[in-house]
Amino acid sequence: MDTLIFATNNQHKVDEIRLVLGSRFNIITLKESGIDIDIPEPHDTLEANATEKSSVIHKLTGKNCFSEDTGLEVAALNGAPGVKSARYAGExxxxxxxxxxxxxxxxxxxxxxxxxxxxxxxxxxxxxFIFEGICPGTITMERKGSNGFGYDPVFIPDGSTRTFAEMTMEEKSVFSHRKKAMEKLIAFLSDV
Incomplete structure (x- = not known):
């Protein structure tokens, strides 16, 4: 079983990715690998921030690793909050x-x-290597549901009538942008 360090401190993301990967890969979190740092996300694109995070961990450990950066992009707001999604209302x-x-x-x-x-x-x-996953949908008028994290209570994926926060993790994974990116990563790793 291949081991990969996942360059994140977000346990919700770890849980989602472990659900997608199952037992095919051993995912080690920063905490589990003894790394206690908060990696900055100083860039203007998701791609550059993802690269920053994986590069920092690779330089520290010399081991195979991956990171991800995710943003909610709203058409009417010219793509905002985008790369600033986690800090949209402040630090x-x-x-x-x-x-x-x-x-x-x-x-x-x-x-x-x-x-x-x-x-x-x-x-x-x-x-x-870079992989992308996209989940189109709409923003609700108010919060609905209590599962998930981030913007899940106000986002309905195309093909559903419920927000991510009204779904179980398994139901959310049917639509998940993170899962789509992970599936590309898994396909790539399977061919290596």
Whole structure:
């Protein structure tokens, strides 16, 4: 079984990715690998931030690793919050404050189109590979559901009538942007 370090401190993301990967790969979190750092995300694109995170961990450990960066991109807000999704309402990274700000900015918008986009940066044998997953959907007028994290209570994926927060993790994975990116990563690793 191949071991990969997942460059994140977000346990929700770890749980989602372990669900997708099953037992095919041994995913080691930063904490499990004894790394206690918060990797900065200083860049203007999801791709650059994902690369930053995987590069930092690879330089620290010399081991195969991957990272991901995900953003909610709302058409009516010119792609915002995008790369700033986790800190949309400020550095505190408050899910509730981020949702409050998003709903306030969307109050007068009839166009509710949005998408979640995930970029995975894999560093394998000292080379980087990039994978993308997209989940199109719409922003609701108010919060619905209590599962998940982030913007899940206000995002309905195309093909559903429920928000991510109204779904179990298994139901969410049917639509998940993160799963789509992970499936590309798995397909790639299966061919290596």
């Amino acid at each position: 505190s990274r408050s899910f509730d404050a981020n949702i409050d700000k998003l709903l306030k900015e969307m109050e007068q918008n009839s166009s509710r189109e949005a998408r979640f986009r995930t970029i995975i940066s894999l560093i394998l044998n000292n080379k980087e």
